[in-house]
Amino acid sequence: MIEIQATGTGEVWLDRLSVGKERTGVLLSEVERLMIIGTVAAWHGLVVNRDHPLLKAELPPDGARFQGMIRPVSAPAFVIRRPFTRILPLEQYVTDGSMTLWQVDVLREAIAQDAKLLVGGATLSGKTVLANSLLGEMLAYHGYHLRVVLSDQGPTLPDVETWRSLSAVAPA
Numbered sequence: 001m002i003e004i005q006a007t008g009t010g011e012v013w014l015d016r017l018s019v020g021k022e023r024t025g026v027l028l029s030e031v032e033r034l035m036i037i038g039t040v041a042a043w044h045g046l047v048v049n050r051d052h053p054l055l056k057a058e059l060p061p062d063g064a065r066f067q068g069m070i071r072p073v074s075a076p077a078f079v080i081r082r083p084f085t086r087i088l089p090l091e092q093y094v095t096d097g098s099m100t101l102w103q104v105d106v107l108r109e110a111i112a113q114d115a116k117l118l119v120g121g122a123t124l125s126g127k128t129v130l131a132n133s134l135l136g137e138m139l140a141y142h143g144y145h146l147r148v149v150l151s152d153q154g155p156t157l158p159d160v161e162t163w164r165s166l167s168a169v170a171p172a
Contacts (some may be wrong), residue, residue, distance in 0.1 A: 001014055001015070001016050001082065002015050002016065002017060002081065002082055002084060003015035003021075003079060003080065003081050003082070003124075004079070004080040005077075005078070005079045005080075006028050006033055006036070006076075006077055006078050006079075007077050008074050008075030008076065008077040009075070010027045010028045010029060010030065010032075010033065011023060011026075011027060012024045012026040012027070012028060015124075030075065030076055033075075033076035033077065033078065034070065034076045036068070036078060037055060037068035037069075037070060037076060037078055040055065040057050040059065040066050040068065040078075041055050041057070041068075043057070044057050048068065048070055049070075050070075050071065050072060053069055053070045053071065053072060053073045053074075054067075054068070054069050054073060055067065055068040055069070055078075059080065062082060062083060063083055064080050064081060064082045064083065065079075065080070065081045065083075066078065066079070066080050067079050067081075083128075084128065084129050084132070087132050087133060087135075087136040088129060088132075088133045089133065089136070090104045090107060090108070090133055090137060091104065092133075093130075093133070098126075107134065107137070108137060108141075111134070111137050111138050111141050111142075112141060114146075117134060119131045119134070131150075135148065
């Protein structure tokens with residue numbers, strides 16, 4: 001499961017890699033959604049109210065990203081996005097139909113040439129998963145001696161210690 005969403009109407013949806021988005025049949029009341037958002041805010045020493053209706057936070061224990069909103073922006077709603085813990089080899093993108101073999105070859109050549117790479121896209125477009133795949137390719141090609149500079153709005157990419165533990169699954 002990569003995402004849990006409670007809409008402004010209270011419907012709860014799950015997004016799973018295996019089946020995509022699906023309704024759960026669970027309906028949270030407005031009070032329940034407000035309590036969840038308020039609890040996450042309080043955990044971080046924050047307050048959510050009419051003057052501060054948006055909340056972005058991280059949840060323990062795995063660093064899942066939490067985004068919540070209340071009125072006047074929206075009826076209380078929130079999304080919990082869990083970090084993706086696998087590194088996909090670029091070949092998987094070809095198998096899944098997300099890339100062509102030519103595109104994979106272009107990316108690998110860019111990595112071999114130490115080119116600068118910029119990954120951008122819409123919410124839930126797979127930016128972090130692709131960035132992790134590219135980092136895996138860089139580690140496989142250059143080892144840990146390559147300098148990599150990452151710029152991200154939030155803690156979505158793993159730190160060096162995490163990469164060392166994940167490097168066993170990096171593409172060869």
